[in-house]
Amino acid sequence: MAADTSDTQSPAEAPHYHGHRERLRERFHSAGPDALSDYELLEMVLFTAKSRGDVKPLAKTLLKKFGSFAEVVHAPEARLREIDGVGDRTVTELKLIAAAAGRIAKGQLQRRTLLSSWNDVIDYCRTTMAFADKEQFRILFLDKRNQLISDEVQQTGTVDHTPVYPREVIKRALELSATAILLVHNHPSGDPTPSQADIQMTKAIIGIAGPLGIAVHDHIIVGKSGHASMKGLRLI
Numbered sequence: 030m031a032a033d034t035s036d037t038q039s040p041a042e043a044p045h046y047h048g049h050r051e052r053l054r055e056r057f058h059s060a061g062p063d064a065l066s067d068y069e070l071l072e073m074v075l076f077t078a079k080s081r082g083d084v085k086p087l088a089k090t091l092l093k094k095f096g097s098f099a100e101v102v103h104a105p106e107a108r109l110r111e112i113d114g115v116g117d118r119t120v121t122e123l124k125l126i127a128a129a130a131g132r133i134a135k136g137q138l139q140r141r142t143l144l145s146s147w148n149d150v151i152d153y154c155r156t157t158m159a160f161a162d163k164e165q166f167r168i169l170f171l172d173k174r175n176q177l178i179s180d181e182v183q184q185t186g187t188v189d190h191t192p193v194y195p196r197e198v199i200k201r202a203l204e205l206s207a208t209a210i211l212l213v214h215n216h217p218s219g220d221p222t223p224s225q226a227d228i229q230m231t232k233a234i235i236g237i238a239g240p241l242g243i244a245v246h247d248h249i250i251v252g253k254s255g256h257a258s259m260k261g262l263r264l265i
Contacts (some may be wrong), residue, residue: 102161170207
């Protein structure tokens with residue numbers, strides 16, 4: 030495990046990184062977060078984990094390894110720890126950012142009628158699932174006003190397969206007295222294009238749900254490169 034050790038600096042070098050940190054904080058406050066690049070924003074996150082030293086090289090290394098700020102904070106802990114200089118404190122700070130983003134997105138959904146807040150639905154799904162390294166199958170259970178009753182991950186699978194059992198999905202909807210459901214899963218490959226297995230599984234769920242008065246509003250697939258709506262693609 031890599032330790033979160035501060036870079037060793039001589040007293041003469043210390044003001045260099047200290048001044049850089051202050052300038053970055055000042056720019057963040059005066060110009061706003063949009064004025065900072067991904068690596069600069071990541072630097073500010075790393076300031077808390079590493080109280081000393083120049084964290085710019087580590088921020089750039091993380092971005093080079095994972096691709097973007099979002100992909101860094103959602104990266105699996107084991108892969109983060111492969112990076113020299115990343116230890117417990119850094120992992121905690123990165124995962125705190127990911128958890129906060131998910132909590133905020135979920136809070137926005139809970140306060141609104143889902144079908145009138147479609148962008149919030151997509152944002153939430155991408156925030157919580159798009160960068161996961163394994164497939165997850167999530168269900169948003171809705172009441173007759175299309176407000177969120179519960180948001181549950183039903184299954185977690187391998188990097189390219191999640192076992193989904195249609196009868197278990199509908200059984201849970203009945204337990205929650207849901208009148209509609211929204212199906213969501215991710216493609217770790219990054220490509221959100223529905224597979225034939227995805228389409229067949231969705232149709233099987235619709236076939237069981239319909240006679241019981243449960244509507245399946247959509248099946249959304251999210252990936253790093255975007256999202257796909259089966260309803261929008263007229264696959265269901």
